[in-house]
Amino acid sequence: GDSVTQMEGPVTLSEEAFLTINCTYTATGYPSLFWYVQYPGEGLQLLLKATKADDKGSNKGFEATYRKETTSFHLEKGSVQVSDSAVYFCALRKNTGNQFYFGTGTSLTVIP
Amino acid sequence: EAGVVQSPRYKIIEKKQPVAFWCNPISGHNTLYWYRQNLGQGPELLIRYENEEAVDDSQLPKDRFSAERLKGVDSTLKIQPAELGDSAVYLCASSLGLHNEQFFGPGTRLTVL
Numbered sequence: 001g002d003s004v005t006q007m008e009g010p011v012t013l014s015e016e017a018f019l020t021i022n023c024t025y026t027a028t029g030y031p032s033l034f035w036y037v038q039y040p041g042e043g044l045q046l047l048l049k050a051t052k053a054d055d056k057g058s059n060k061g062f063e064a065t066y067r068k069e070t071t072s073f074h075l076e077k078g079s080v081q082v083s084d085s086a087v088y089f090c091a092l093r094k095n096t097g098n099q100f101y102f103g104t105g106t107s108l109t110v111i112p
Numbered sequence: 113e114a115g116v117v118q119s120p121r122y123k124i125i126e127k128k129q130p131v132a133f134w135c136n137p138i139s140g141h142n143t144l145y146w147y148r149q150n151l152g153q154g155p156e157l158l159i160r161y162e163n164e165e166a167v168d169d170s171q172l173p174k175d176r177f178s179a180e181r182l183k184g185v186d187s188t189l190k191i192q193p194a195e196l197g198d199s200a201v202y203l204c205a206s207s208l209g210l211h212n213e214q215f216f217g218p219g220t221r222l223t224v225l
Binding site: 089 | 115155156203205214216217218
C-alpha cells in the first residue's frame with residue numbers, strides 16, 4: 001500500500017549547520033508530496049509541497065525536490081536556526097480521494 | 113483570521129468512560145478531517161466530512177467511535193467506551209475544498225488510565 005518512510009530522529013544540530021531529513025515514499029500513480037512542521041504546543045503547519053516530478057517546493061529557507069526516479073522528497077536547509085526546532089512530517093496525498101499518508105515525524109533540535 | 117479550534121486540549125479519563133472532542137474549523141471551510149496521532153507516529157485519518165456528510169469513514173472504529181458535523185460547521189468526535197489503546201492526540205483539520213491545503217488544530221491529548 002501507499003506509505004511514507006522518513007529518517008528517524010531525534011536530530012540535534014548546531015545553529016547554522018546544514019539540515020537534511022530524508023523521506024521516501026511508496027505509492028501508485030502520481031501523488032503530491034508535502035512537508036509539515038509541528039512547533040511545540042501547536043498544530044501541524046504546511047511547510048512546502050510539490051505536486052509533480054522534478055518540482056521543487058521551498059519556504060522559509062527549506063527546500064525539497066520531488067524525485068520520481070528515487071521516490072524521494074528529502075527536506076534540506078542550508079543554515080538552521082534555533083527557531084527551526086520542531087517535528088517535521090513528510091506526507092503524500094493520493095490525487096484520487098485526497099487520502100493523506102504521513103511519516104512518523106523527525107524531531108529537530110537546534111542548539112545555539 | 114482564527115485557526116482551527118479544538119477543545120479540550122487535554123483529557124484524562126479512566127477506561128470504559130465516554131469522552132468527546134470538539135472542533136471548530138476555519139470559517140468557510142467545507143471539508144473537515146479528524147486524525148489520530150499515536151505517540152511517535154504520524155497522523156492517521158479517522159473520518160472526513162464534506163459539509164455535513166461523512167464521505168470517508170473507513171478508518172473509524174465504528175464499534176466505539178462516532179462523529180457528527182451538524183449544520184456542516186462544528187464537529188464532535190466521541191469515544192464510548194474508551195480503552196487504554198485510545199490514548200493519543202486527536203487532531204482536527206479543515207480545508208476549503210478537497211484538494212486545498214489542510215489547516216490543523218492544536219489537537220486534544222487523550223490519556224486513558
